[in-house]
Amino acid sequence: MKKRFCGKNVLITGGLGFIGSNLAIRLVDSGANVTLLDAMLPDYGGNLFNVEPIRNKVNINYGDIRDDVAMQYLVKDKDYIFHLAGQVCHIKSLTDPFPDIDINIKGTAVLMEACKKNNKKAIVIYTGTRGQYGPATKLPVDEEVLPRPKGIYEISNLAAEHIVKVYNDIHGVKSVMLRLTNIYGPRAQMKHDRYGVVNWFIRQVIDGEPVKVFGDGKILRDFLYVDDTVDALMMSAVSSDAIGEIFNVGVDKPTSFLELAETITTVAKDGKWEFAPFSPERRAQEPGNFYSDISKIKKTIGWCPKTSLTDGIAKTVDYYRKYKQYYW
Numbered sequence: 001m002k003k004r005f006c007g008k009n010v011l012i013t014g015g016l017g018f019i020g021s022n023l024a025i026r027l028v029d030s031g032a033n034v035t036l037l038d039a040m041l042p043d044y045g046g047n048l049f050n051v052e053p054i055r056n057k058v059n060i061n062y063g064d065i066r067d068d069v070a071m072q073y074l075v076k077d078k079d080y081i082f083h084l085a086g087q088v089c090h091i092k093s094l095t096d097p098f099p100d101i102d103i104n105i106k107g108t109a110v111l112m113e114a115c116k117k118n119n120k121k122a123i124v125i126y127t128g129t130r131g132q133y134g135p136a137t138k139l140p141v142d143e144e145v146l147p148r149p150k151g152i153y154e155i156s157n158l159a160a161e162h163i164v165k166v167y168n169d170i171h172g173v174k175s176v177m178l179r180l181t182n183i184y185g186p187r188a189q190m191k192h193d194r195y196g197v198v199n200w201f202i203r204q205v206i207d208g209e210p211v212k213v214f215g216d217g218k219i220l221r222d223f224l225y226v227d228d229t230v231d232a233l234m235m236s237a238v239s240s241d242a243i244g245e246i247f248n249v250g251v252d253k254p255t256s257f258l259e260l261a262e263t264i265t266t267v268a269k270d271g272k273w274e275f276a277p278f279s280p281e282r283r284a285q286e287p288g289n290f291y292s293d294i295s296k297i298k299k300t301i302g303w304c305p306k307t308s309l310t311d312g313i314a315k316t317v318d319y320y321r322k323y324k325q326y327y328w
Helices: 018-029 048-057 068-074 090-095 098-118 152-169 197-206 226-237 257-268 280-285 295-301 309-326
Strands: 009-013 033-037 058-061 080-083 123-129 175-180 182-184 211-214 223-225 246-249 273-276
Touching (some): 009 018, 018 048, 033 048, 048 058, 068 098, 080 098, 080 226, 090 152, 098 123, 098 152, 152 175, 175 226, 182 226, 197 211, 197 257, 197 309, 211 257, 223 226, 223 309, 226 295, 257 273
Parallel strands (some): 009 080, 033 058, 080 123, 123 175, 175 246
């Protein structure tokens, strides 16, 4: 797959963030010419240290996807555009819905319109969220399930996905739409607990604080390591069979939150966990058990996760113990 990106021009929106930076490192290693766009909004996870290994090998633009003039320029001559920028906190959307509407919906429309006007040959890979489905009506959840999102964050991601699909179907901007599950791993922000439960549990262990398991800990999720996520992004970008399709990107073997906490404390050889009540905000957004049916992406492009939860947690713990000073 590395050969497919060698010499290609790539734009990553949200490129200094968690997934974007891990993707950028892999693409540079594959010989791609990479441009990173990031507005560096406070608390969103943009971090220049994330790309320290490739700092001199990428072009960094501190811009915003809502900037029409900037996007008209940035999409030109790109072979692949990975659209990862967005408001990604479902808790924040409960108190202020407008960043979701402005960044996720308007920002996506600005990007796709720029592609339509300036670069129809680019392939766009959009990353949404499993939260677009809302509470699971069956398990595992496949792509045919009717989305019933519970919050503005999830609604805005679903709207953005529809925008991308329209530009694919009507305007000829080739696109792939991915619904990501709970991603964890190195280079995620660690200043607060609003993004990514696995990483936050790991911070609590490293800080010597008890891991708080909400409720009875029996709720099931699928937790996906970031390197496997990058594989899915790159494989879907170069697969002609993926164009115009929507794929779940997750793990078909769920883990309870209690199992997660126990695995982290065991792997880290440190820390402890305790039960805690849900806050009203978390209770309002909690969809219950959820894990993904990934048979479609397996069949279409041959992707499946390779990293066990134990191995992924070990790599994540090692990274943050080494580079803690850059993340909190």
